[in-house]
Amino acid sequence: MDKPFDLVLSGGTVVNQDGAHRADLGIRDGRIAAIGDLAQATVGERQDCTGLHLLPGVIDTQVHFREPGLDHKEDLESGSRAAVMGGVTAVFEMPNTNPLTTSAAALADKVSRAHHRMHCDFAFWVGGTHENVGALAELERLPGAAGIKVFVGSSTGSLLVEDDAGVRAILKAIRRRAAFHSEDEPMLRARKDLRVPGDPASHPVWRSPEVAMQATRRLVALARETGARIHILHISTGDEMDYLADHKDVASVEVTPHHLTINGDEAYARLGTLVQMNPPVRGEAHRRKIWWGLEQGVADILGSDHAPHQLDEKAKPYPDSPSGMTGVQTLVPIMLDHVAAGSLSLERFVDLTSAGPKRLFGIARKGRLALGYDADVTVVDLKRRETIRNDWIASKSAWTPYDGKVVTGWPVGTVVRGARVMWDGVLTEPSRGEAVVFEEALPRA
DSSP: OOOOOEEEEEEEEEEEEEEEEEEEEEEETTEEEEEETTTTEEEEEEEEOOOOEEEEEEEEEEEETTTTTTTTOOOHHHHHHHHHHTEEEEEESSSSSSSSSOOOOHHHHHHHHHHHTTEEEEEEEEESSSSSSEEEHHHHSSSSEEEEEESSSSSSSGGOOOOOOOOHHHHOOOEEEEEEEEOOOHHHHHGGGBBBBBBBBGGHHTTHHEEEEEEEEHHEEEEHHHHEEEOOOOOHHHHHHHTTTTTTTTTEEEEOHHHHOOOHHHHHHHHGGGGOOOOOOOOHHHHHHHHHHTTOOOOEEHHHHHHHHHHHTTOOTTSSOOOOOOTTHHHHHHHHHHHHHHSSSHHHHHHIIIIIHHHHHHHTTOOSSOOTOOOOEEEEEEEEEEOOOOOGGOSSSSOOTTTOOOOOEEEEEEEEETTEEEEETTOOSSHHHOOBBGGGGGOOO
């Protein structure tokens, strides 16, 4: 006699590597145990998903949850609560906390803080620096490590590695794909006088397309020299898209919902410092070329670059205002709205948010709806119209640049390893997040 399922998601449309089709998902012991017609199966719980689409769990590989050190902006619990409220089942969190995530002890501390306290699964980027380069080969394989993240621009202290020699040493030391914030720090210093006090519209003038392009060219050259794989985060310029199309053998590409959605030609006048990001939101010509890169397959994945600050901090006059906005909770509805508008297929959205992260970073048992995989499911209603509001945002920094935006397509449920942690806007399970496992760092017996 077949074992009963713990949970069956029934009547929905499964969207996966084989297209979209009507099927039930049977879940047992946190894994997917059957896909098909399970109407007669013995189940502990059956969730009706008629009219809904079941997507492989959305993985957001770039978030800043601020803990430890900046907990008034966000912490691991609040950031992950925002994630699951928005349909995200796993996140990779960034190293620019206080203390920095640059040592085995700092990484272990974050994993300990997150275990069964975060609502979604998690991994943590380890910062690559001049000081820790000798330890990176070990650090990138530790439990909970997403890989090595390097800031060649837009950072302070030891996390900033602006010189080619420093980047070269890091790339030679590691084997996994390294992620980069690609803005040229010497150019940023030289251009500081282009910032206009009180005018955030001068932010993309200071941090110009050339600043990003210069750094990206340098990184590709260093990757070729060292035989390394690199991942360029939050592409903001059309020039980079054109360039990176010719270098896909060494460089993977992330795009963000805000660079795809917000038109900098009008947004600074409307939103002021709320739209201030690094690299900047730019004008319509760049936005359209980023879409071209997504349509042509140059873009590999989506990341939110969720980087919250309190509203009183963002209200400081430019350039004293910090760069960053919330984004993990709005990633799914904003991009589903693009699906509804015909700008993006649902299958491509799945590729960008689950299959793509699995492919780039070697995530074990995630990224597909398949037997033996973790039962991570993002359940969405493609026809549901909602208005995004600040009071929906679960982040400690309870605001969004999309406040008042009407979208078509909404996250209805978030299932993490078989636990239905969010359903119809309500947290339904206690936090039980665990560390993501990677194929290049599988535990050894």
